Amino acid sequence: MGRVDVDILIVGAGFAGAATAYHLARAGRSGILILDREATPGVHSSGRNAAIVRQHVEDAAVEPLMAEGAAVLRDGSLATFERRGLMLLGHSGTDVRTYFPRARGTGRWCPNDGTVDVAGLLATYLADQRVAFNTKVRAWEQVDDAIHVTTDKGTLACNILVNAAGAWAGRIGDLDLIPMNRHLFVTTTLDWVRPDAPCVWNTDGGLYFRPESDGLLLSCCDETPDLPGHYREDPNVLDTLARKLKKLQPGLGDLAVRSSWVGQRTFAGDRRFVIGFDPRCNGVFHVAGLGGHGVTSSWAVGRLAADLINGKQDPLAAPFAPDRLLTEVIADRHNEQELAKLGTT
Numbered sequence: 001m002g003r004v005d006v007d008i009l010i011v012g013a014g015f016a017g018a019a020t021a022y023h024l025a026r027a028g029r030s031g032i033l034i035l036d037r038e039a040t041p042g043v044h045s046s047g048r049n050a051a052i053v054r055q056h057v058e059d060a061a062v063e064p065l066m067a068e069g070a071a072v073l074r075d076g077s078l079a080t081f082e083r084r085g086l087m088l089l090g091h092s093g094t095d096v097r098t099y100f101p102r103a104r105g106t107g108r109w110c111p112n113d114g115t116v117d118v119a120g121l122l123a124t125y126l127a128d129q130r131v132a133f134n135t136k137v138r139a140w141e142q143v144d145d146a147i148h149v150t151t152d153k154g155t156l157a158c159n160i161l162v163n164a165a166g167a168w169a170g171r172i173g174d175l176d177l178i179p180m181n182r183h184l185f186v187t188t189t190l191d192w193v194r195p196d197a198p199c200v201w202n203t204d205g206g207l208y209f210r211p212e213s214d215g216l217l218l219s220c221c222d223e224t225p226d227l228p229g230h231y232r233e234d235p236n237v238l239d240t241l242a243r244k245l246k247k248l249q250p251g252l253g254d255l256a257v258r259s260s261w262v263g264q265r266t267f268a269g270d271r272r273f274v275i276g277f278d279p280r281c282n283g284v285f286h287v288a289g290l291g292g293h294g295v296t297s298s299w300a301v302g303r304l305a306a307d308l309i310n311g312k313q314d315p316l317a318a319p320f321a322p323d324r325l326l327t328e329v330i331a332d333r334h335n336e337q338e339l340a341k342l343g344t345t
């Protein structure tokens with residue numbers, strides 16, 4: 001047996017890594033160390049999102065994790081939760097004007113959804129955790145039963161390496177994951193926006209907005225693949241937002257933007273989370289590809305990841321198993337080889 005410095009080493013102090021560490025500790029695991037390349041938590045996706053807690057999503061495999069996560073966030077014990085409700089526009093149902101007089105459309109009224117204090121939530125998950133900030137993981141390798149992790153501060157040996165590196169999770173875990181840039185815009189003060197107004201989501205046209213700092217926070221649901229950590233603002237996205245507003249929500253009028261930023265939502269090809277042990281390497285576990293749902297689902301994702309690390313089975317886990325990505329890679333390689341044999345590549 002070689003040396004082991006920590007039992008569980010987690011790469012990433014965003015919602016994926018923090019919530020996993022939180023649940024591991026609740027389950028009685030000790031010897032957990034989180035490493036993050038940045039000086040503070042929330043520099044990347046976990047601090048660049050819209051903070052909306054939305055439990056109804058298109059994917060039936062993801063929805064139970066959203067419902068479980070939202071139910072816990074709603075009770076407000078982890079962080080301040082505003083139960084403002086959310087209108088999912090795009091099909092017949094409730095008229096949005098009941099809740100947001102200047103908006104237009106009908107859809108599903110979700111009274112229990114809302115917004116959460118994301119910085120507070122992340123701080124709750126990280127409280128009592130050992131976190132080494134300013135520490136970048138460069139590489140890892142399996143040595144006998146341990147994983148040796150090389151960082152810019154030295155090497156550490158662990159029994160389990162948790163890859164929760166967000167946009168970098170593909171690189172850390174050799175997985176096919178794509179970071180997609182999305183812009184968020186905050187308007188100047190709008191005296192007609194009630195601070196407790198609901199979130200409104202045009203699922204058909206790709207547009208959402210909610211109250212923020214005396215104005216509105218908006219997104220036109222853009223997604224552009226980019227390299228991890230590249231947050232280039234694209235001026236064309238503001239034009240897209242203006243066009244969508246005019247078409248879908250003309251009642252909001254002309255809006256002036258006070259601030260904007262870009263964040264990255266990281267996806268597997270099938271847009272499902274990647275949660276589970278890596279079949280290629282004993283002791284490597286992924287919590288990645290949380291896309292646009294990592295705040296709402298964080299409690300449940302951390303709970304599921306901790307359960308699996310602790311050897312508990314959970315039927316919810318099957319759709320998220322990393323094996324599926326590796327099967328695709330193997331199939332692609334096989335197809336390429338077959339095509340090469342036929343001389344078609």
Ligand SMILES: Cc1cc2nc3c(=O)[nH]c(=O)nc-3n(C[C@H](O)[C@H](O)[C@H](O)COP(=O)(O)OP(=O)(O)OC[C@H]3O[C@@H](n4cnc5c(N)ncnc54)[C@H](O)[C@@H]3O)c2cc1C
Binds near residue numbers: 292
């Ligand atoms: C614009 C936008 C809007 C969103 N809106 C919502 C929303 O309203 N509701 C919702 O539920 N979700 C939303 N999301 C999704 C949510 O923010 C993400 O799913 C979630 O934050 C992902 O968390 P993470 O821990 O996987 O990634 P991150 O928060 O990016 O954390 C990964 C961490 O790993 C660290 N790291 C990376 N590489 C290394 C390395 N080599 N060594 C050490 N550390 C490393 C990084 O520094 C980072 O801190 C939104 C996302 C975006 C971008």
